Amino acid sequence: MCPVFRDKTVSKGRPLCFAAAMPARPPISMGMYDPDNHRDASKLSIVKKESKAEEEMSKTMREIELKIHSTGETFSMPAMVCTTVWDIKLMLSERLGMDPGQITFVTKQGPFWRENKDPEEIARKVLVKGIRSFERQRPTHEHPFVVIGAGHIGLRQAMVFLKYGESNFVIFDRKPKVGGMAWWDQANVTSKLQTELGVYHLGFDETLPCPENDYPWPSRDELLAMFQKGAEEYGILPYCRLGTEVQDVKAEGQKLDTKYEVTIQKLDSESKAEKLAAEGVLMYPGNLSLPRREEYRGEDEFGGTIAYGMFDEFGYKEATGKDIAIVGHGAFAVENVRSCCEFSCKKIYLVCRRKNIACPRYVSWLSNQSQSALSASLFLHAMKPMYDLLGWDVWTYYAVQGNANRSNCYIQQKARFGIGDVYFCAISWGKLELIEDPMGIKRLSHHALHCGSGRKIDVQCILKLLGFVGDPSNDRVMKIKEMVGFWVNEDPRRYLVAEPVSVMATNFGGTSFSPGAISWAEMGMHFMHFPKDFTDKVLPTGMLPRHKADETDEGTYRPAYVVDARHGTQTGVFIGSIIPFLMERGAVHSQIKVERMWTLHPVDKFIQYCKEDWDHYCEKFSFEGLTGPGFPYTPEQAHKYLDMYREENKVAAKEQCSFYEEFVDGQLRKAQSAR
Template sequence: MNNHTAVDMRIANFSNLELALDHMLTLDSHNIPSILHEIRKYADLPYGYLFTADQVGMVNDLLFELKKIRSTCFPYALFLIDDSGVNSAELKFGETGADVIKLDGENSRIAESAIIEYAQKRFIFDHRKLKIPGNKPLPKQVDVAIIGAGVTGLYAANQLARNNISFCVIDKEDIIGGIWSKYANTTSQVNTSEGGYRLVEQEFRSNRDHSTTREILEDIAQIARNVSDKVFLKTNVDRLEKLDDAYRLKISNGQQNSYLKSKGVILAINDRVGAPRKIDWENQSVFQGEILSGISDDAKDFDWKNKKVVIIGMGAFAVENARTALERGASHVTVVCRRHGTVCPKIIDYLNFATPYDESFKHDKKSNMRNMLLWKKLYDHSGATQPECWMGKIKHGGHTISVSDIWFIGHYLKKIETIAGKISGMYENGVIVENQHRIAADVVLNCVGFYRNALTVKKICDYKDMYNNNYVDKDLMYLADAYIDDDAFNSFFGSSVLEMAKFYMDVYVRFFDRGDYFAMIKSDGIETISIEDRKWSHYIDGAAALMSHYPDIYEAARKQVSARTKNFMEAHDIESYISANKREWIDTHSLLAGRPMKAEACLPYVFQKLVDKKI
């Protein structure tokens, strides 16, 4: 039985203290390369370091090495035991960005209390940081009006600020953050590798791979601080109209109506994710368990221990909630879906960003085929059901590809299964599928997706069509996620809406308030599409057309991809990544099985050959 206290932080323990905490990593070596290798194998939680006064020099050296690669293992907190004998000149920690907590004496209970108190405060995000003071007048005129204060809107604002283009950001909500503040769960993670969703280039520490909600919200709050005096919340755009060579926005904020004039507009309004779908099942009232939503932390306080879980849907939120349920002790998870979505292991997504592109931004076909064969082998070995569209298509139209290791491990351990079909009703102890299959459940989690938000833009303006390079009109760009069609993953964007926004903001600044926009929009490959029919493949094709006609845009894209790869590989090189991923792979088996498991008893880790063969 584990009598340890769970904390959301891993402690690298260099001292001789024995602590009754989970996630302890005891390190008795003084060899920096050896310590680095071991620490980076455990990169799945934020770090705190516990050490004594005579180890200050060694910790300083370790921090120096970790900072060079901006490792996710760079600590948030340094717990220093009894520093009375330390010369103040030796303490360089004030320059590290880590919090220093000094502990009196070598006492395990004192150390445990300090660690628990720190973790409980530091790793719970304060949503008040997403509020922007509203006691400022809306300007009458700016260069660019940005509608939407989510990730793309705030990124766009920062880019305009860097280029001395005046702007304001308008959002109808009372906090910034968009989907991340409105629909993400505390346990959510980015459904793409860290390098493909990096909002901020931090000085000391990169976010964890598949960054957490807390990390993303902290980054959102950080970039918002740069532009907070130009952000206006609880403000609606009721109408957008073209006036000669400018735009006029009719604005309301519950107190008064006003007008804003601008040269340009950026529509940072999510197209793909609108209002959540709500559904009631037949005989729902007779069900004796709980019915929860898989979004907005509705299940945050639910006790998953030993529960039979039914999840309805198989999008990214469904796969995420399956992970959360299993990690927190559910006895079994059944996913009921209309069709099987595509799930890939973390390393396949990692390779999508780590593998070099050729001059046409394509991956080597041999590497792609190798990765697909390893992926299929994992499906076969685990017993997870492949999507019905395989291998003709990588995913169903409209679906994303969910990223999860525990999906395959859970299937291998018979802790999770999927059933294709529709819920026809409920009974006292569970759900009924297709009027014949009864599935027992203690809790039913609805993850049935969202309505599309594509009509929002049409409601506020007269535009019905736009171009496949995200332009609606001169200096008017629709910069937002779109319908995920079949070719969405076949580009250097890597299915990351943030990478798409980075590219197109370079384009927007390049053509802003310039007459050559009109020649650009007539270029070969730039096509007219319906606003409500926006797809990922449209702005992928639009990007290709722009790069083929404008060498400077092509070079900007090369720099974007090169910098992304360099920064990502700096913090997550392939040998360290696979070492950490394989360690976590085995530990996840042990967690789900409720007992230690050896590698030979686990689902085979088929990706080791990527390191062995130096591919």
């Protein structure tokens, strides 16, 4: 990735970011032939070669200043001595979406001004003609952009629009308040954030301050309050029409001439549906929205409570002093283990067909504080202290494909990681028993669950946590035949993002949502403003993944909008590499992530919070007569895995790792002096 520099001389309240200019000269062959293969090597000795001193000098970085002739707007940027006029023209034309031939550079020589030729090295001070601003001028539009969903990404989309001066938009959501379906509907009152607050908050932006509270795992109600407060403070609420359902999106026309008509219905009134002309539609339907349901033979004979552990359907006080079975092993099942422990159930059985990888909190922190992505092998190695408590080897799980010496691996898992230490604490203290039965649940009888293998489990409550499936109505509303990246039917102004499902990775840049939310929102905005970039630059490459609705997942209908992790990653990486604005913003997002995580959750403080939480449950279990181990991550172990990551990052980020190293060293020195 190219280094990114911010110019502080540009007005309008925010800095411009430009990648350092690197030479981009065409090859000598000009596509006709390869000189190395067609020339006699013995005769190449007569060609003058650049000396080592000249070579080093040509790659020396220096500061150049560009000034627009008509407006006087300037910015400075670093460039190599050997960088040519053509290199800078290409960079500007890519960013501004124009032909480089329209740009002219002139410099002063004595009393005269001289036009610079394309092959010449760029001068230190240059006057630029042919452009009016270093910011790309977006076209005006008569109708508003429509945003469907006022959850995390929908609110982030509003913030991105407002940050970049776009005020002609409107947000619709079925709910009477902001916050989104995941926290209003799916989460229970007992639910908490599994990842860290540093990478899950609405103000995740370089222009906004860090949250004041440094506790890593806020509750559902605290998060909903954060969304409401943010919507008020950032001026989003005037753009929201809450309690309103989008019933239909009609698109008519071809490519860039498409017109959109949105049908909306106010839910708390009997008024007729409205029709609204829109310039484009961005839909954020939230996580998978419908619970996967399954009924077992003998449920009418069970005699106890059978419920889904979501939507506040189950009152956890009912589990106090009782044995309970949790069916499933996804992220929400792991969260329900914590809730059951909190309400002092007697014994917990986690019943699943196969074990998924559960992620310790420290390992989640390690990936979320990273600059370059954490390798999957280090991700698993860092889990070892926790898995050793259980006597399990995570490298043997079905989801892991690794080499013999465990230096490389690929993780592919249908369910997302459940993140939480209480899962490991409860198993190691004997509070929780994990039952893995490939044959699943055969039937129920009075206060008993019978596994396919024949084992009988005596319980008084059963919680079903079988995951979620997509809502087919989202395909219907957006008229989706095929998702191309995150775009509907190759239309740059019909954009839909629902967090990709599953885990498919050889490295991990994080486990949380805000870095992805800001990236998706900026991506959506860019192509709403500049759809021609999509039709002319992106689509012709054929690099975007495609997905249609299918029923290949064991009879479960999977709508087209529900894409997997590979689809999402491939889309993000490719779009970020072909659009200069998004490439530059990607580097800024990494810096925000590092700054927020280390400001709010420095390693020693985070480990202390983890240990306090572990000790809280150990005290509860001890009071019940159980015994078990202490928290497995010492500060020394935490620093050991952190040092291993820092060595990885130096190799992956190369010269760009200086920001990370300086910032982390500064935070570590601050923590040491505080002690």
